[in-house]
Amino acid sequence: MEEEFEGLIVGGGLAGASVAWHLAERGATHNGVWVLLESEALPGVHASAQNAAMVRGLVEHPGLRWLAFEGQRFWNRPPESLGLPPEAFRPLGSLLLASRPETAALLRAAAEAGKNEGVEIEILDPANCLRCFPFLEGTPFLCGFHAPRDGIADPAALLQAFLRGFRERGGRVETGRRVERLLVERDAVAGALLKDGSRLRSPRVCLAPGAWHDDICRASGIRSRALRPHRRHLFCTTSRPPFLEGMPGFVWHVDAQVYFRPEGEGLLFSACDEDAVEAGVPAVADEILEWAHDRLGVFPWLRELQVGKRWAGLRTFAGDRRFLLGADLEVEGLFHAAGLGGHGVTCAGPVGRLVARCLVEPSRRPEEAGSPAPLPAL
Ligand SMILES: Cc1cc2nc3c(=O)[nH]c(=O)nc-3n(C[C@H](O)[C@H](O)[C@H](O)COP(=O)(O)OP(=O)(O)OC[C@H]3O[C@@H](n4cnc5c(N)ncnc54)[C@H](O)[C@@H]3O)c2cc1C
Incomplete structure (x- = not known):
């Protein structure tokens, strides 16, 4: 036909x-x-x-x-x-964190370019960041970038x-x-x-x-x-610590490669794993949380939360x-x-x-x- x-x-x-x-x-x-x-x-x-x-x-x-x-x-x-x-x-806004000077410089350059294009981004030193977002106490970082839009x-x-x-x-x-x-x-x-x-x-x-x-x-x-398709896992916790009240829409530690955001009663998070795989429906790897343990150390309380739902998807680049x-x-x-x-x-x-x-x-x-x-x- x-x-x-x-x-x-x-x-x-x-x-x-x-x-x-x-x-x-x-x-x-x-x-x-x-x-x-x-x-x-x-x-x-x-x-x-x-x-x-x-x-x-x-x-x-x-x-x-x-x-x-x-x-x-x-x-x-x-x-x-x-x-x-x-x-x-x-x-709901976002907060990106950088702990390496090179990453901070890249994000700073992007933030400056954004300002010239009317994209609102606030660059925060650690003291300012902690004042605005006290849940960052204990998290290592050099610089924060708050993007309210x-x-x-x-x-x-x-x-x-x-x-x-x-x-x-x-x-x-x-x-x-x-x-x-x-x-x-x-x-x-x-x-x-x-x-x-x-x-x-x-x-x-x-x-x-x-x-x-x-x-x-x-x-x-x-x-x-x-x-190439690359598999990444996402996890949802069953609860969320009260001290995160008022957090931005998401927080992403760019150098530690961890992000999280509220989802339902809990948090959605990822340790940004990246395995090259074939196109298809990716299997969930049971060992990935264990692998992520060190990365999650920048938000140690995250490791204590109970994980419920989990899934994997493909990012292709x-x-x-x-x-x-x-x-x-x-x-x-x-x-x-x-x-x-x-x-x-x-x-x-x-x-x-x-x-x-x-x-x-x-x-x-x-x-x-x-x-x-x-x-x-x-
Ligand atoms: C875990 C994870 C987290 C992510 N988080 C974010 C995020 O927070 N923010 C963000 O901006 N992006 C995020 N992304 C990326 C974003 O999801 C993708 O970039 C985007 O969805 C890609 O869209 P797409 O249309 O290219 O691909 P797809 O959504 O995969 O669509 C491709 C479609 O083509 C169809 N198709 C394939 N082959 C054929 C064929 N032969 N004939 C007909 N149809 C076909 C498929 O069935 C599919 O429906 C994330 C991705 C993953 C996996």
């Missing part, structure tokens, strides 16, 4: 859904049929459902700075036409808002539709072959399949961009940790919205805006569309 479409988006996580919404917002869905293909029965069940939901505007990586600022701004002031319910993003998102609500807007403007979302490989003819994309044998013909395809990006590239005979966004440099008509690593909730807005712009104005590179986040070197 062969059908023809204006464009295909592969993957219904936050990346693909945001691209789809931004395409619809630009009117692209009035000019022809765009289809978002999702292999699962429901969209957004992989990384977009397994994350810690923190919106963090201050990042160490200079190549991701602009996207993180823009992402934070996007969720604080979402486009009205997105119809996002107010509880979908709660600007960071916060906690409801990723399912963000995803639904993107997909609803896409559908309402004529876009099609098809679930249970796994792309086996892309159809490539004379160095140009021609559509996709699905697992059920259907051939969907289209001159434009946007790849947003999260952890499966590399698998699809290899199956399609396209040069792989080496985006390139070797240099830059996102892979925009037009493919080798295959005409192919676009990427992938490699969002641990920042895809924060950055979904600007990622979708940028890639949609590249899709409808194909001569554009992400840099030309306003992003200093170039494609990773091929």
Whole structure:
């Protein structure tokens, strides 16, 4: 069976859904049929459902700075036409801690850049930090960064808002539709072959399949961009110490690699483990809490809390940790919205805006569309 479409988006996580919404917002869905293909029965069940939901505007990586600022701004002031319910993003603030001078310098440079872009970040010395956040007594750090407009998102609500807007403007979302490989003819994309044998013909395809990006590239005979999935565990405790009352939306010790935030009656936390694995549903490793014991020592009380729920998810990124966004440099008509690593909730807005712009104005590179986040070197 062969059908023809204006464009295909592969993957219904936050990346693909945001691209789809931004395409619809630009009117692209009035000019022809765009289809978002999702292999699962429901969209957004992989990384977009397994994350810690923190919106963090201050990042160490200079190549991701602009996207993180823009992402934070996007969720604080979402486009009205997105119809996002107010509880979908709660600007509860964040506190980042650095204990190494190099990390403090990187975050300080990012904070200065943020200030120039109107992103509010307060730099706190340890005494000030302790005065504001007494629960840090006993935690080693050199410098604190308080970002009052960071916060906690409801990723399912963000995803639904993107997909609803896409559908309402004529876009099609098809679930249970796994792309086996892309159809490539004379160095140009021609559509996709699905697992059920259907051939969907289209001159434009946007790849947003999260952890499966590399698998699809290899199956399609396209040069792989080496985006690797990495497993990370999250834990929820069954209670929360009263002394954390009034804490910001989340606290992240960047050098110790531990973060935590309130979740229900307890805390959600991670010791930022990072194992390269195959794409799929990651198994939970029982020994990981034992492994995390030393890292958690910066918040010794955290080790005393009883852990209830736990799960693992995949963060997928390139070797240099830059996102892979925009037009493919080798295959005409192919676009990427992938490699969002641990920042895809924060950055979904600007990622979708940028890639949609590249899709409808194909001569554009992400840099030309306003992003200093170039494609990773091929
Ligand atoms: C433990 C953990 C904590 C995190 N915490 C945060 C955080 O606090 N803040 C933050 O900003 N980010 C965080 N992230 C990162 C964020 O979750 C991801 O960057 C983001 O969800 C990636 O979205 P995606 O759409 O690229 O991938 P996904 O959500 O994985 O979506 C890809 C979709 O493509 C589909 N697909 C795959 N192959 C095919 C195919 N062949 N055909 C059709 N469909 C296909 C999949 O089924 C899936 O639905 C975290 C991630 C993890 C794992």
